[in-house]
Amino acid sequence: GAGVSQTPSNKVTEKGKYVELRCDPISGHTALYWYRQSLGQGPEFLIYFQGTGAADDSGLPNDRFFAVRPEGSVSTLKIQRTERGDSAVYLCASSGLAGGDTQYFGPGTRLTVL
Amino acid sequence: KQEVTQIPAALSVPEGENLVLNCSFTDSAIYNLQWFRQDPGKGLTSLLLIQSSQREQTSGRLNASLDKSSGRSTLYIAASQPGDSATYLCAVGGGARGADGLTFGKGTHLIIQP
Numbered sequence: 001g002a003g004v005s006q007t008p009s010n011k012v013t014e015k016g017k018y019v020e021l022r023c024d025p026i027s028g029h030t031a032l033y034w035y036r037q038s039l040g041q042g043p044e045f046l047i048y049f050q051g052t053g054a055a056d057d058s059g060l061p062n063d064r065f066f067a068v069r070p071e072g073s074v075s076t077l078k079i080q081r082t083e084r085g086d087s088a089v090y091l092c093a094s095s096g097l098a099g100g101d102t103q104y105f106g107p108g109t110r111l112t113v114l
Numbered sequence: 115k116q117e118v119t120q121i122p123a124a125l126s127v128p129e130g131e132n133l134v135l136n137c138s139f140t141d142s143a144i145y146n147l148q149w150f151r152q153d154p155g156k157g158l159t160s161l162l163l164i165q166s167s168q169r170e171q172t173s174g175r176l177n178a179s180l181d182k183s184s185g186r187s188t189l190y191i192a193a194s195q196p197g198d199s200a201t202y203l204c205a206v207g208g209g210a211r212g213a214d215g216l217t218f219g220k221g222t223h224l225i226i227q228p
Contacts, residue, residue, distance in 0.1 A: 004157075033215055033216075035215070035216075040220065041220055042118070042203055042205070042218030042219050042220050042221055043158070043203075043205075043216075043218050044218070045214075045215030045216065045217065046215075047215075048214065048215050056214060056215065059215060091157060091158070093158075101163075102148065102160050102163045103148065103160065103216060104160060105150075105157040105158040105159075105160075106157050107156060107157040108156075108157050
């Protein structure tokens with residue numbers, strides 16, 4: 001079956017612009033996670049969805065970052081008024097029913113803010 | 115706050131050698147621990163998941179151990195091959211049902227010389 005997919009694979013934008021990053025989880029996975037990975041670092045947790053609701057958004061760095069998952073499947077990470085420091089690879093992962101299961105990662109979206 | 119440390123940061127060995135990668139974490143109240151590999155410019159591939167009640171997991175030439183009380187895990191790779199060259203990431207999962215986002219180390223960059 002298909003794995004986790006993310007679009008676009010690369011996004012270049014200018015400082016101050018708005019961007020949306022999309023994640024399609026593995027079919028049937030109810031848990032969905034967003035992470036951010038800077039060069040030379042491990043991924044950093046941003047937000048976790050269980051179904052349609054954000055169960056934990058404690059990793060979002062500030063209110064410019066927002067994520068939705070309206071139908072409990074596809075999720076969109078939204079970044080307003082982008083800053084150069086937002087440049088990173090944004091990774092999405094999904095896992096099975098109850099959490100605590102293996103997290104399966106997508107290939108990531110590389111965001112570059114000029 | 116959970117912190118994960120991986121030693122060494124980088125490792126280069128000749129093909130055929132057995133090797134050990136180390137991971138330590140500061141808070142022993144974890145739900146599980148997961149090892150991933152990441153190839154350049156790619157997402158993460160799950161290698162092994164160890165639940166907090168387990169001591170080790172094996173998959174092919176890989177063996178991961180967990181000593182929860184001392185906050186340590188090791189990933190053992192037997193008979194290393196050039197295709198094993200990648201960055202290896204250790205991540206711990208927490209929360210009531212392990213559904214919290216993972217906390218990652220910075221990784222060990224492994225090069226296997228042909």
